[in-house]
Amino acid sequence: MKTINLGKAGPVVSTIGLGCMGMSGMYGPADRAESIATIHAALDAGITLLDTGDFYGMGHNEMLISEALKDRRRENVVLSVKFGALRGPDGVWSGYDSRPAAIRNFLAYSLQRLGTDHIDIYRPSRLDPAVPIEETMGALADLVKAGYIRHIGLSEVGSETIRRAAAVHPIVDLQIEYSLISRGIEDDILPTCRALGIPVTAYGVLSRGLISGHWRKGAANGGDFRAFSPRFQDGNVDTNLALVEALRRVADEKGATVAQLAIAWVAAQGVDIVPLVGARRRDRLAEALGAQKIVLSAADLAAIEAALPRDAAAGERYPVAMLAHMDSEKRT
Numbered sequence: 001m002k003t004i005n006l007g008k009a010g011p012v013v014s015t016i017g018l019g020c021m022g023m024s025g026m027y028g029p030a031d032r033a034e035s036i037a038t039i040h041a042a043l044d045a046g047i048t049l050l051d052t053g054d055f056y057g058m059g060h061n062e063m064l065i066s067e068a069l070k071d072r073r074r075e076n077v078v079l080s081v082k083f084g085a086l087r088g089p090d091g092v093w094s095g096y097d098s099r100p101a102a103i104r105n106f107l108a109y110s111l112q113r114l115g116t117d118h119i120d121i122y123r124p125s126r127l128d129p130a131v132p133i134e135e136t137m138g139a140l141a142d143l144v145k146a147g148y149i150r151h152i153g154l155s156e157v158g159s160e161t162i163r164r165a166a167a168v169h170p171i172v173d174l175q176i177e178y179s180l181i182s183r184g185i186e187d188d189i190l191p192t193c194r195a196l197g198i199p200v201t202a203y204g205v206l207s208r209g210l211i212s213g214h215w216r217k218g219a220a221n222g223g224d225f226r227a228f229s230p231r232f233q234d235g236n237v238d239t240n241l242a243l244v245e246a247l248r249r250v251a252d253e254k255g256a257t258v259a260q261l262a263i264a265w266v267a268a269q270g271v272d273i274v275p276l277v278g279a280r281r282r283d284r285l286a287e288a289l290g291a292q293k294i295v296l297s298a299a300d301l302a303a304i305e306a307a308l309p310r311d312a313a314a315g316e317r318y319p320v321a322m323l324a325h326m327d328s329e330k331r332t
C-alpha cells in the first residue's frame with residue numbers, strides 16, 4: 001500500500017482510506033461482526049486512514065471502531081472524526097453546531113467512545129452558518145495545542161471558507177464528495193485546495209454504491225440514505241444505471257470491475273486525492289483494493305469520459321434540503 005503526506009504538516013496515510021459510515025445504519029442494517037472483520041482486513045492490507053463521524057449511528061460507529069482497534073496499535077491508525085451534525089433520538093437531522101463550547105463537548109464524548117486520548121484529524125462535518133469559521137478554527141487550534149487533536153480537516157466547504165480557515169491554522173485535508181458523477185469540485189474547490197497545498201479525501205467515490213456495478217433499482221429500504229437520495233429515485237435511477245452499463249463495457253475491456261474503474265478514476269485525478277472507500281464487507285473491500293493495480297492511460301480516461309460524461313447523471317447528489325446546508329454548494 002502506498003502512502004502520502006496529508007499536507008505539509010499532516011500525517012502520513014495510505015493512499016486509500018476506509019470510511020466506516022455504512023457500518024452504522026446509514027445504508028440500512030449492517031452486520032457488526034462483518035464490519036469489524038472489514039476494518040481488520042483493511043488494516044491488514046495496509047490501510048491506515050479510518051474515517052468516522054460522532055453522529056454516524058449516534059456514537060455507534062465510534063464504539064465499533066474502538067472495538068475493532070482494541071488489539072491493534074493505536075499509533076498505526078490515523079483516525080479522522082467529524083463532529084457538529086445534530087440529530088434527535090429518532091435519528092432526524094436537525095442542524096449543525098460548531099461553537100467552541102459545543103466542540104469541546106463533542107470531542108470529550110468522542111474520545112471516550114473511541115477509547116483514545118487523541119484524535120488524529122478532527123473536522124466540522126459542515127459549516128455552522130451561525131459561527132464564523134475563524135471562531136471554530138480558533139477552538140480547534142486550542143485543542144491541537146492541548147494535545148487532544150493532532151490535525152484539523154474540513155468537510156464540504158467552499159473556497160472562501162477554505163481560505164479563511166487556512167489563514168487561522170493549517171488544514172491537512174478537505175473531505176468532499178468526488179466521483180465520476182459528482183465532479184463539481186473541479187471548477188473551483190479543487191484548484192483552491194491545490195493552491196493552498198491541501199489534499200482532498202474524496203468520499204462517495206462509488207456514489208454510495210450507485211456506480212459500483214452492483215446496485216439494483218429499488219434495493220434501498222427503511223432508513224437507508226439511498227431510499228431518499230435523488231439519484232436513486234424513479235425517473236433518475238434508470239438513466240444513472242444506463243451510464244453504469246456504459247462504464248461496465250470500458251471496465252470489461254480493461255479486465256476490471258466497474259467499482260475498481262470508478263475508484264481508479266478518482267485516484268488518477270491527482271496524487272493529492274485519497275479515495276475513501278465505504279466498504280462494509282470484506283468482499284467489497286477486496287474489490288476496492290484491487291483498484292490500486294489499475295493504471296489508466298490517456299486513452300482509458302477518454303473512454304471513461306465518453307461512457308460517463310461529466311454532467312450526465314440524473315438528479316442531485318443530496319436531497320435539496322441537505323444541499324441547502326452545504327457551503328461547498330454555494331455559488332458566488
Ligand SMILES: NC(=O)c1ccc[n+]([C@@H]2O[C@H](COP(=O)([O-])OP(=O)(O)OC[C@H]3O[C@@H](n4cnc5c(N)ncnc54)[C@H](OP(=O)(O)O)[C@@H]3O)[C@@H](O)[C@H]2O)c1
Pocket residue numbers: 018019020021022027051052082125155156175176202203204205206207208209210212214259276277278279280281283284285287288
Ligand atoms: N464528509 C462528508 O460529508 C461525508 C459524507 C458521506 C460519507 N463520508 C465518508 O466517506 C466514506 C465513504 O462514503 P460512502 O460510503 O458514501 O462511499 P461509496 O464508496 O461511494 O459507497 C459505499 C457503498 O457502495 C457499495 N459498494 C459496492 N461495491 C463496493 C466496493 N467494491 N467497495 C466499497 N463499497 C462498495 C456499498 O454498499 P452496500 O454495502 O450496500 O453494497 C457501500 O456501502 C463514508 O464511510 C464516510 O466515512 C463523508
